[in-house]
Amino acid sequence: MVDVILGLQWGDEGKGKIVDYFAPEYDIIARFQGGPNAGHTLYVDGKKMVLHQIPSGIFHQNTVNIIGNGVVLDPVTLKRECDAVAAYGVDVRKNLFISQRTNIIVPTHRALDKASELQKGESKIGSTLKGIGPAYMDKTGRNALRVGDILHPNFQKQYNDLRTKHQVLLDNFNFTEDISASEQEFFEALEFLKTLNVINCEYFINDSISKGKKVLAEGAQGSMLDIDFGTFPFVTSSNTTSAGVCTGLGVSPRQINEVLGVTKAYCTRVGGGPFPTELHDATGEELRRIGSEFGATTGRPRRCGWIDLVALKFACMINGVSKIIMTKADVLDSFGELNVCTAYNLDGKQTQEVPFQMSGIEIEPVWKSFSGWNTDTTGIKEAASLPETMSTYIDFINNYVGAPVKFVSNGPGRDQIVRL
Template sequence: MKVDVLLGLQWGDEGKGKIVDVLTPDYEIVARFQGGPNAGHTLEFEGKKYVLRSVPSGIFQGNKLNVIGNGVVLDPALFKGEIEALEKSGHDLKSRLYISKKAHLILPTHRLLDACYEASKGDSKIGTTGKGIGPTYTDKVSRNGLRVGDILHNFEEKYNAAKAKHLRILNQYNYDTNALSDIEKEWFEGVKKLKEFTFIDSEHFINNATKSGKKILAEGAQGTMLDIDFG
């Protein structure tokens, strides 16, 4: 059994994706364990460049299993765009990419909350990407978020309840939510795409893989300085 971890030591954008792609021939499973769809990892494969935002960087290695783990926050709309771009490469992604049921979903209202919070800080704003990553992690820690596995059970009810909570917050800030319907349309198309993939209990999958002697590469997305404790 062998598990190695690759994690950036600074803010990110350190070339982690390229390193993972070089290392993957020595592993059987590449598991993305944290982060959201930020700038992404840029890989060049067979003369073409691809940007991986949520998909692990081992996806172009034909005999590797790739896992989007429970520590990742996932935007279905951005995932759909990423997958469709990768599918043009001719690779069979569905048989080689598994998604944790416990990975949290970035909701359309998370994007609005991200922009709202930034605007409210004025000159003290953080400078986020505006993709809703921070508010999604906030909901995860407070146990108010939706996870990939929720798609399988009473999802519309759960989604509407979470949306209502976020709208109450946005209304307190008098934030304009007119863009929400357009964002939702794209987002639910992404949910349909997400359901084409295999959802797993990633903790059991990885534990069983280690017990059976599989070699696993754990791929980090964020640099250390973006960590919740040290960033």
């Protein structure tokens, strides 16, 4: 069976640490969507490690890590990460596997991403400029190059044909940036990629399941960035929800077991787009400061606000979440009062539903206040030791969203997780 860990907000929920925490319980960790726009932060031997392409189980030597076909892969980023991981004594050629069907990000994808975002001006969506959108566009446009293609003798022609198509688009943007240096690095990275385990993933993973192996599917970004159900058009280019597991790995819906959703105890967002509970005051600044809220991929300051239960319940519904992991609960330790959003006011009417279009409309959050716990929770190991006011806060969330919070992360360390 396949269990799933995914984000329930706009990304940056702390999924990397959570996958790393659960990894010893699984035989296979598999990324099923997204690309190097994701940044999953781990702490290995006390040192910070941010993974953009490699699954977060890579530091567990007996765990197989798979990059699935739903991912878009930047070979240059992958090589850099493999080099960084190897410095910790990890042999990626032993426990990292890549689907033949995984689409490749080429240098002109990055150029197209940048050119497109520049043209949008003030209407830009906050792209990470990693080439993600153009790569997925080539996938749906049936122009993409895939990892399996690099092993074929006519790959250079395939690449040249795609580059020519891209150049026409870049000329239309009047984009003249030289990418020759990027191309040299790209082809060097392809030679490295050829030395890794390139597999027929859907057969590999289904065969493993039939033999009783436990699989954990690792999501990137967050549910509110889903191309269909997120805050369109300020979304990513893939399905970040549990439905993406099936198409991103080649497994049947019948194989999906637990869906573990990760949410912060408050909300953050990087880049543009709707954010109903965003705080433009000293409290928002304090959340950012205490939580060190800066993007793991971009370094951009994250927008901060109170938890949005309307959006969280929506995310739990569309994903079929069976358990919730709440991260960064310790960031709220010093706040005397906490607020949660329980409804939206839209045009004078109150609703607990997420509207299909959240951009360009005024959404006023309806708040419910809670007393803070004013206690350092970072050293707590047992649920019974959690402050009563913290338990009250969690219980309300449980009842509202209809899915139980079963784990609370109370610090960045691998062992700083309380099981409820």
